[in-house]
Amino acid sequence: MIRLHQICWQAPGATFALQDVDLYVPSCTYAVLMGNTGSGKTTLMEILCGLQRPTSGRVEVNGVDVTDREPRHRDIGYLPQDLALFPAMKVAEQIGFAPKVRGKGAEAIREIVEGLADELGIKHLLERRPQNLSGGEKQRVALARALAANPAVLLLDEPLSALDETRRDDVAQLLKTLQRRHSLSVIHVTHSRTEAEALADLRLSLRDGKIVEE
Amino acid sequence: MRKQRLSLFWILLAAVCALYLLFWGLMLVATMAYTSPEAWWEALTSPQIRYATQLSIWTSTAAASLALLLAIPISYLLSRFEFRGRSLVDAALDIPIVLPPMVVGICLIIFFQSKIGRAIEQVIPLTYQVGGVVLAQFTVAAAFAIRSMRGTFDQLSPRPEDVALTLGCSRFGALWRVALPSARRGMVAAFCISWARSLGEFGPILVFAGSTRMKTEVLPTTVWLEMSVGNLESAVAVSMLMIALAVAVLIVVRVSGERL
Numbered sequence: 001m002i003r004l005h006q007i008c009w010q011a012p013g014a015t016f017a018l019q020d021v022d023l024y025v026p027s028c029t030y031a032v033l034m035g036n037t038g039s040g041k042t043t044l045m046e047i048l049c050g051l052q053r054p055t056s057g058r059v060e061v062n063g064v065d066v067t068d069r070e071p072r073h074r075d076i077g078y079l080p081q082d083l084a085l086f087p088a089m090k091v092a093e094q095i096g097f098a099p100k101v102r103g104k105g106a107e108a109i110r111e112i113v114e115g116l117a118d119e120l121g122i123k124h125l126l127e128r129r130p131q132n133l134s135g136g137e138k139q140r141v142a143l144a145r146a147l148a149a150n151p152a153v154l155l156l157d158e159p160l161s162a163l164d165e166t167r168r169d170d171v172a173q174l175l176k177t178l179q180r181r182h183s184l185s186v187i188h189v190t191h192s193r194t195e196a197e198a199l200a201d202l203r204l205s206l207r208d209g210k211i212v213e214e
Numbered sequence: 215m216r217k218q219r220l221s222l223f224w225i226l227l228a229a230v231c232a233l234y235l236l237f238w239g240l241m242l243v244a245t246m247a248y249t250s251p252e253a254w255w256e257a258l259t260s261p262q263i264r265y266a267t268q269l270s271i272w273t274s275t276a277a278a279s280l281a282l283l284l285a286i287p288i289s290y291l292l293s294r295f296e297f298r299g300r301s302l303v304d305a306a307l308d309i310p311i312v313l314p315p316m317v318v319g320i321c322l323i324i325f326f327q328s329k330i331g332r333a334i335e336q337v338i339p340l341t342y343q344v345g346g347v348v349l350a351q352f353t354v355a356a357a358f359a360i361r362s363m364r365g366t367f368d369q370l371s372p373r374p375e376d377v378a379l380t381l382g383c384s385r386f387g388a389l390w391r392v393a394l395p396s397a398r399r400g401m402v403a404a405f406c407i408s409w410a411r412s413l414g415e416f417g418p419i420l421v422f423a424g425s426t427r428m429k430t431e432v433l434p435t436t437v438w439l440e441m442s443v444g445n446l447e448s449a450v451a452v453s454m455l456m457i458a459l460a461v462a463v464l465i466v467v468r469v470s471g472e473r474l
Contacts, residue, residue, distance in 0.1 A: 050379070070384070072384065074380075078380045082373060084373035084376065084377045086378070098381040098382050101378075146381075
């Protein structure tokens, strides 16, 4: 469950602001957040996962106030729009990154990596580096990397925008399947109404710095 | 890079490039022609010059290593963290680059005559010592390393580090596990630039560490010493050695840029 309570944020040196944003996404819900370019969707995602500090307000995950917690202590996985794969690491290292940082042993890491690679159909890519992957392959690697951290919440910032239409449907289905299988709360940011209609259990819209349910 | 049509504009730019390379080429050829292979061999096998060569390589490596160790945290801070006065700090870090080298040497020697400086010297003797050579080289080389690494970190997207924070990393972890591996090429380039700068440092070393033969004499001070006793052939031979070392550094930077 994710809750934002009266979140305020002011862009430095600009007039744009988020004002008293309230958001509630129940557990195991696929929420789609829509909004025009520049409406603050990415900023909201960054506030949720702790990469930006709000001016005021509260962020709660599963009933726990995480507003003052670092990103690593929030149990939130984040897929930015550009996926941000680690340039110097092979796919296996990318997926094994979170378990390794959290101190898991080599055998446990190998199991997690192979399990997720199998689930996402990327076992054949484990020895490749990001520059040798297609857009769709990068998407799957980024998803596997986020899921390896076993998050309670997954934030997806325009995950389908860089894909062509045939791939978009496949990946959309994959996202929905993963959400159910891993019992995740997902916030999927997009400006596409088609994506919202295909995926959303809950449709939200960010307009003029406020969230409305559609 | 797409293939361009040859036009007068590109020809003129190429002519400017060619003239500048010709200027340097003529100077190097004239320098090489001045000395003879026998003079070069005599210079290179002399115990004093061999000592100066070894000391130069050792101290430049130490200074460049320290410069890189300092440059990484400072440049990462300036690149990734917004704070009041950042542009002032950024400008201040360039001061050693623009200061006349002799002034750097004078500042060092005056500082180490102060109370704090004398206390440091009790633990690590530096003035007119080999340690002083490293410090004099480091003082200027660090500024170049910082500038170089700042460019590297500015070019790297901070997004992968942001994602690393959500995957369980602390800020240090994101730097160590994600940013530094991505900055490998930049680190090699910063090290090589600092090394080359250290190798060529003269003014601060002369003032602060002196140029005692078989003790604090390094290659640039060897050139000065040889010239001051009228031994121009020897000075030229040592100069050619320094040019060869500088070219070797350039090759390393290029090759590492392609391999990493």
